[in-house]
Amino acid sequence: MQRVEHVMGFPVSLRIDDPVAAEETGDAVFAWLRAVDARFSPFKADSEVSRHGRGELSADELSADLVHVLDICERYRAATGGAFDVRLPGRGLDPCAVVKGWSVQRAAELLTSAGLRRFCLNAGGDVVVSGGPWRVGVRHPAFADRLCAVLDLTDAAVATSARYERGDHIIDGRTGRPVTGVDSLTVVARTLTEADTVATAAFALGAEGVDWAAAQEGCEVFAVLPGGRVLRSAGFPTADAAAA
Amino acid sequence: MKRALPVLVLSVAGLIPVWRYEPSTGTASTTVAVSTPPASGSASTSAAGSEVLTGTTVRTEKGDVQVQVTYDGDKITAVRMLKQPNHPQTTAAVPKLIAETLTAQSADIDTVSGATLTSDGYKESLQAAIDAKGA
Numbered sequence: 352m353q354r355v356e357h358v359m360g361f362p363v364s365l366r367i368d369d370p371v372a373a374e375e376t377g378d379a380v381f382a383w384l385r386a387v388d389a390r391f392s393p394f395k396a397d398s399e400v401s402r403h404g405r406g407e408l409s410a411d412e413l414s415a416d417l418v419h420v421l422d423i424c425e426r427y428r429a430a431t432g433g434a435f436d437v438r439l440p441g442r443g444l445d446p447c448a449v450v451k452g453w454s455v456q457r458a459a460e461l462l463t464s465a466g467l468r469r470f471c472l473n474a475g476g477d478v479v480v481s482g483g484p485w486r487v488g489v490r491h492p493a494f495a496d497r498l499c500a501v502l503d504l505t506d507a508a509v510a511t512s513a514r515y516e517r518g519d520h521i522i523d524g525r526t527g528r529p530v531t532g533v534d535s536l537t538v539v540a541r542t543l544t545e546a547d548t549v550a551t552a553a554f555a556l557g558a559e560g561v562d563w564a565a566a567q568e569g570c571e572v573f574a575v576l577p578g579g580r581v582l583r584s585a586g587f588p589t590a591d592a593a594a595a
Numbered sequence: 596m597k598r599a600l601p602v603l604v605l606s607v608a609g610l611i612p613v614w615r616y617e618p619s620t621g622t623a624s625t626t627v628a629v630s631t632p633p634a635s636g637s638a639s640t641s642a643a644g645s646e647v648l649t650g651t652t653v654r655t656e657k658g659d660v661q662v663q664v665t666y667d668g669d670k671i672t673a674v675r676m677l678k679q680p681n682h683p684q685t686t687a688a689v690p691k692l693i694a695e696t697l698t699a700q701s702a703d704i705d706t707v708s709g710a711t712l713t714s715d716g717y718k719e720s721l722q723a724a725i726d727a728k729g730a
Binding site for chain 2: 485
C-alpha cells in the first residue's frame with residue numbers, strides 16, 4: 352500500500368508492505384495528523400497553540416499532549432542555551448519543529464500497535480522506517496534531484512534541517528537572526544521526536560551544533576557546512592559503511 | 596594526543612591549589628597522616644573534629660581511581676586523588692567527527708530525507724518520483 356496526502360502544509364507519504372490492515376491503519380494515521388494540525392497549528396487562530404500563545408488558555412488548561420510538547424521545547428531551549436526557542440520575541444508561540452517530529456512518531460506507533468511490521472512514513476522529509484532493510488537518501492543541499500548520503504536502516508528515524516526549501520526559517524534564539532553556519536544537518540535517532548528536535552536545535556546552534564548533536568545520546572549526525580565540507584559521526588549508518 | 600597534553604597539564608595545574616589547600620581548622624596534618632591509604636574504604640577522625648574518608652579503589656577502563664575526602668562537619672574541605680589513571684579524560688562526551696568532502700550521488704532508494712518539503716516543492720521532488728513509481 353502506498354499513499355500520499357497533504358497535511359500541515361507538506362506531503363506525507365506512507366508505504367506499508369504488510370499485506371493486512373494496511374488501508375484502515377493508513378486512514379487512522381492521516382486522521383491523527385489532521386487532528387494534530389487542527390489542535391497545534393500556529394497558523395489556525397482557533398488552535399490550542401494559538402489560544403495559548405494569545406494567553407486565552409493558561410498553562411494548567413492545556414491538554415496533556417501540548418504540555419508534553421512544550422516540555423520537550425523547554426528541555427531543548429535549556430540544552431542549547433536559548434538557541435532553540437519556540438517563543439521568539441515579536442512572534443507568536445510556534446512549537447512546529449517539535450510538533451512535527453512528535454506527531455509523526457506517534458503516527459508510526461499507531462502503525463506498530465496495529466501489528467504492522469514493515470513500513471516507511473515520510474512527512475515532508477522527516478522519515479520513520481520499520482522492519483528494514485530500508486535505503487534512505489539524504490537530499491543534496493544544492494541539487495534537488497541528487498543525494499549527498501544514502502543510509503541503510505532497519506528501525507530508525509531520520510530528520511534533516513536545512514535552508515534550501517523554505518529559506519532562512521530557523522532563527523538562533525540567542526541573536527534573533529537566521530542561522531547561516533550550516534547548509535544541511537541530518538540526525539538519525541531511535542524516534543523522530545528526538546531526531547527532528549535535535550536536528551532543528553543543532554541547526555539553530557550553527558556550526559557548534561554539529562558537535563552538540565553528535566554528543567546527544569543515541570543520535571548520529573551528518574552535516575554539510577558551507578564550502579562543501581561534510582562532518583559526520585563515526586556511527587552514522589551510511590549504506591556504504593554498512594556494506595564494508 | 597598533541598592536543599590532549601596541554602589540557603592535561605592545565606587540569607593538573609588547576610588541581611595543585613586544591614591539593615595545597617589547608618583548611619583554617621588546621622586539619623592539614625590529618626590529611627597528610629593517611630597518605631598511605633588501605634585498599635578498602637576507611638575513615639579517621641582528627642581531634643579537631645574533621646574526618647578523612649578514603650574511598651575504595653575503583654577500577655575503570657582507563658585505570659584505577661581512588662579518592663580521599665576531608666570533611667569538617669558536613670563541609671568538604673579537601674579532595675585528593677590518591678590514584679588516578681594516567682590517561683586524560685578530556686573529550687569523552689563529544690564523539691570524534693569524521694571530515695569528508697561533499698559528494699552528489701544518484702542511487703536506488705526507498706525514500707528521501709530533506710528539509711521540510713512544501714506541498715508545492717513536492718511536485719518536482721525525488722520523493723514524488725518514488726511515490727509515483729510505487730503507486
